[in-house]
């Protein structure tokens with residue numbers, strides 16, 4: 001068990017608000033070098049420059065970076081098994097690699113082992129909360145919920161809904177799926193730090209009847225999350241237009257059945273138009289931007305500032321196994337490159353915010369996590385500023401906090417992680 005009073009010393013970095021796009025000197029950035037972060041009974045109670053003294057278990061990480069744990073707003077637990085699979089784009093990749101890997105999760109042993117391995121991998125990458133896709137199998141959602149509760153993690157997930165255009169062993173049906181959702185909601189939603197997400201894989205794998213059922217679940221309980229994919233790939237967008245000729249756009253398929261609301265997380269959103277962005281802003285649904293996946297699957301370049309200008313919230317996500325790393329820094333380094341290809345620049349502040357406080361706000365969780373505000377749960381990670389001589393030399397030359405944070409975001413990964421705490425409990429320490 002964790003000590004009742006724990007103090008962690010290092011360079012504290014978090015955000016008090018949303019840093020403006022392209023601003024490197026924004027007052028929303030709170031950088032407190034060489035400070036003590038004070039944690040009591042799992043919650044943050046303050047931060048100060050002076051040593052808190054004898055009454056505290058003190059860990060001195062002077063010269064290291066201390067950040068809120070990262071929040072991965074879109075990731076597929078069973079797809080760790082197909083990460084880095086060669087040579088196809090979305091629809092081919094699903095059929096060739098992903099669906100066969102997901103079929104194995106009908107086995108409760110595989111589901112349980114997979115959930116443990118996945119959450120331990122998140123913690124070993126400095127990610128302490130996530131919005132996760134398991135598989136269509138109820139047992140895969142149960143296993144993730146139980147494994148997250150054991151670790152004290154904030155986890156949002158739900159069994160995947162898919163009743164067409166998927167192989168044998170990966171399809172449900174409307175009646176059984178609704179029953180499974182209601183049972184999972186009753187047993188897990190609101191237990192410990194768990195929340196249920198109505199999880200529509202994407203429009204092509206659900207019948208209109210199943211989409212209507214999913215919308216009805218959301219309407220019946222506004223505390224439920226919803227997650228799905230939207231407008232990721234051009235071939236996918238064309239397919240949706242054929243399957244749903246009555247819809248104005250891909251996004252409209254979801255809007256018509258009531259799936260867009262403030263707790264809706266939509267992955268990708270690359271191929272949206274202005275009207276779609278207005279709908280997202282109006283409904284409060286948010287985009288989980290997955291740059292690593294978008295580059296790896298050749299899906300396209302997301303217009304991040306365009307979304308922000310339209311009033312759409314954006315978080316950053318790995319989308320493993322379409323994405324090639326669970327590391328938030330690798331995701332954000334790819335995010336920078338995606339914006340560079342669009343003639344834009346992602347600051348370290350905008351990037352790190354989107355993976356911490358920005359994600360927490362988009363999920364309605366900023367009173368619980370995502371920053372070092374007093375009374376939040378202490379989901380905290382400790383990082384080396386540099387791993388290896390190249391990064392060390394670069395860090396020594398960084399002249400100001402943004403330059404340092406940007407070099408860190410661009411050069412670091414899970415090798416830099418020293419320790420992860422979840423609600424003040426040590427859940428990972430580098431061997």
Ligand code: GUN
Nearest residue numbers: 098201202229293319322
């Ligand atoms: N669209 C539907 N399913 C998936 C998936 O598993 N990964 C990604 N990246 N896109 C999807």
Ligand code: ZN
Nearest residue numbers: 074229267319
């Ligand atoms: Zn995905």
